[in-house]
Amino acid sequence: MAREVLSIFVENQSNVLTRIASLFGRRGFNIDSLTVSTTNDPKISRITVVFDGNDTSLSQIMTQTRKLEPVKDLYLLNKETSLFRELLLLKVSCDKTNRSGIIEIVNIYRGKIISLSKQNMIIELTGAPEKIDGLLEMLSCYHIEEICRTGITGISRKSVDTDDDNE
Incomplete structure (x- = not known):
């Protein structure tokens, strides 16, 4: 298991954070760190999630997160380039x-x-x-x-x- 950092761009609307956190919990992931902030676009927020996972679980959680309606985009932040x-x-x-x-x-x-x-x-x-x-x-x-x-x-x-x- 490696420490992974996902940067998720979401629409600013109620319950988005709950939906993201619930998705991780339902899939058996423990969130080590979670931060939320606005971006340069006031309609979009950035959620940064830190968790432990392997390649299979990372692919699974990224696929499932992308399917959520308020999610506009997400990126795995590479330790060498971030x-x-x-x-x-x-x-x-x-x-x-x-x-x-x-x-x-x-x-x-x-x-x-x-x-x-x-x-x-x-x-x-x-x-x-x-x-x-x-x-x-x-x-x-x-x-x-x-x-x-x-x-x-x-x-x-x-x-x-x-x-x-x-x-």
Whole structure:
């Protein structure tokens, strides 16, 4: 099983996300990450789905997803030709004895401290999922109060025409 990232272009209408997620669930796929955003066309949204699958299951889920009426197009995002990013908000307990150590680690990862109090700090980090994982590993020896990750979003470096189905 390999980690796959699908970029699905859908019409903006109610229940589209539910239909996509239900399709994955009915086929026995666990969605690892799911993000939705508008595109440059306000009538179209992009759904990015991350899941584990093999070639057979990937072909099956792509075929079934294409059949859904609000789906305009979908692409498998190739790891070599696509960029993936994620946003992390992290609340870490701190006091005057460990604050500077945490700040040093955050600076190495080019994160931002967006809130600071005597008891904790909130860190913002954007980057590849591996970068997010690296920061979390480095901060694992501190008391992490809360983690909020957006999930992976991605875009192909190649030009993509999303209007092929609009004939």
